[in-house]
Amino acid sequence: MNLLLQGGWVVTADRLEQADVAVAGEKIAAVGPDLAAPGAQVRDVSGRYILPGVIDAHVHYQMPVGNLFTADDWFTGTRLAACGGVTTVIDYAEPVSPGEPLLAALSRRRAEAGDLACVDFSLHQVVLAGQEEDTVGLKAVVGEGVASFKVFTTYNQRLSPAAIGRLLQQARNLGALVTVHCEDHEMITMKRRELEAAGQTDPAYHAVSRPAAVEVKAIQDLIQKAGEADAPVYIVHVSTGSGAAAIAAARSRGQEVYGETCPHYLLLTAERYAGPESRLFLMCPPLRTAADNEILWQHLAAGGLQVVATDHCSYSRSQKATGTAFYNTPSGVPGTETLLPLLYSYGVRSGWLTLPQLVRVLSTNPARLFGLYPRKGCLAPGSDADLVIFDPRRQVTLTAAGLHSAAGYTVFEGFSLQGYPEATYLRGQLIYDQGHFLGQAGWGRFIPGQVVPGGQDLLK
Ligand code: URP
Ligand code: ZN
Ligand code: ZN
Numbered sequence: 001m002n003l004l005l006q007g008g009w010v011v012t013a014d015r016l017e018q019a020d021v022a023v024a025g026e027k028i029a030a031v032g033p034d035l036a037a038p039g040a041q042v043r044d045v046s047g048r049y050i051l052p053g054v055i056d057a058h059v060h061y062q063m064p065v066g067n068l069f070t071a072d073d074w075f076t077g078t079r080l081a082a083c084g085g086v087t088t089v090i091d092y093a094e095p096v097s098p099g100e101p102l103l104a105a106l107s108r109r110r111a112e113a114g115d116l117a118c119v120d121f122s123l124h125q126v127v128l129a130g131q132e133e134d135t136v137g138l139k140a141v142v143g144e145g146v147a148s149f150k151v152f153t154t155y156n157q158r159l160s161p162a163a164i165g166r167l168l169q170q171a172r173n174l175g176a177l178v179t180v181h182c183e184d185h186e187m188i189t190m191k192r193r194e195l196e197a198a199g200q201t202d203p204a205y206h207a208v209s210r211p212a213a214v215e216v217k218a219i220q221d222l223i224q225k226a227g228e229a230d231a232p233v234y235i236v237h238v239s240t241g242s243g244a245a246a247i248a249a250a251r252s253r254g255q256e257v258y259g260e261t262c263p264h265y266l267l268l269t270a271e272r273y274a275g276p277e278s279r280l281f282l283m284c285p286p287l288r289t290a291a292d293n294e295i296l297w298q299h300l301a302a303g304g305l306q307v308v309a310t311d312h313c314s315y316s317r318s319q320k321a322t323g324t325a326f327y328n329t330p331s332g333v334p335g336t337e338t339l340l341p342l343l344y345s346y347g348v349r350s351g352w353l354t355l356p357q358l359v360r361v362l363s364t365n366p367a368r369l370f371g372l373y374p375r376k377g378c379l380a381p382g383s384d385a386d387l388v389i390f391d392p393r394r395q396v397t398l399t400a401a402g403l404h405s406a407a408g409y410t411v412f413e414g415f416s417l418q419g420y421p422e423a424t425y426l427r428g429q430l431i432y433d434q435g436h437f438l439g440q441a442g443w444g445r446f447i448p449g450q451v452v453p454g455g456q457d458l459l460k
Helices: 076-085 102-114 133-143 161-174 185-197 203-209 213-231 243-253 261-268 270-274 290-302 334-348 353-367
Strands: 003-009 016-024 027-032 041-044 049-052 054-056 086-092 120-126 148-152 177-181 233-235 255-259 387-397 417-424 429-433
Touching: 003 185, 003 387, 027 086, 027 255, 054 334, 054 353, 076 086, 076 177, 076 261, 076 334, 076 417, 076 429, 086 334, 102 233, 120 185, 120 353, 133 290, 148 161, 161 177, 161 290, 177 417, 185 203, 203 270, 213 243, 213 387, 213 417, 243 255, 243 290, 261 290, 334 353, 334 387, 334 417
Parallel strands: 003 041, 003 049, 054 086, 086 120, 120 148, 148 177, 177 233, 233 255
Antiparallel strands: 003 016, 016 027, 049 387, 387 417, 417 429
């Protein structure tokens, strides 16, 4: 045994108990009361929670967009993850064009991360138009550790409804999960034309340009397609109460539909687009209303949504300032570092979620859905010793200066938190302790996702 975390409260997906955690090498060796570990380094964690490392299932590091790259690269993105209690991130392997073979895109993206990642990582495979017919390529990337595909219903990368249907069938045969950015492209195009004709193109019109119905229609259409294909489907960054309700309704009819939301959709509203800093809050889909915030919390609490991830897609103020209109402003915000403390303060302390639910939506559910469980997302003997020591008494006011993103700002500036990560262990190694990053570029490893053939409910 090398490490004994003594006297803390262990939180798992189904319980909260006072227990010690013993670590041997990279793995959890034992969890239980009054463990003896002769020769091990002992850390007193009384009064603190011990959680399985958080998995941020939706990040974009050094992503090319036009002639820019997102501000956080594999090093700064995974360093800030460690500082926020996140021990695994899932980014995207996106072909540069439909002509780039899927396997080549996957290898390129793995190589980019290789020497830079400070926490473990996995990859969703983006599938572009036509590639949904590449049965051999899809099978090959699954064989290399891809458990999920990603498609868009808008942007240049969009797939037609028929192509999405074909991919759903391929994925079902392979046991992989299709994840989808849901916004209706035709509705977006029409609305943009209307606003351009009226001269209303300032970033302040961003939310008006993509009303709730844009997301809801795309979600409803997708649920229908997934039902026809008899395939599970996962909807990323759900921003609307009605979108979440459509997912919950499909699930209650027995359909295997999963939904992810993000802290900004739970905690911020479109009023942020009124100020001079509207560009900094511009992401797709846009922020909504306080009523949407509340309905998203309700569905998260009731199990209608299963994952909270961040869609960490950071741009600096100067990158954001290159935008002259809502449609050409770099879209996305940073978020990984504040994921756990925000969900604890505004989810658990506000009474929406229990501690085991917090662990489910931030760690266990993404691990199961993306083929990483029980190596990740599980605090039990044999799992990787990815652990967060969380101090529920620590009071923090969020400021960009206290965070580590190359964006240089946070959309949660001034938010009061009670509870903050004290320390983070990655496979038994201390990588963050009381404000200090102790990890290293290259310590993060690619973790292959393992598919679950047969398409049974991935959370059971
Ligand atoms: O605006 C956003 N969300 N940018 C990141 C890419 C995406 O759509 O997830
Ligand atoms: Zn998206
Ligand atoms: Zn995204």
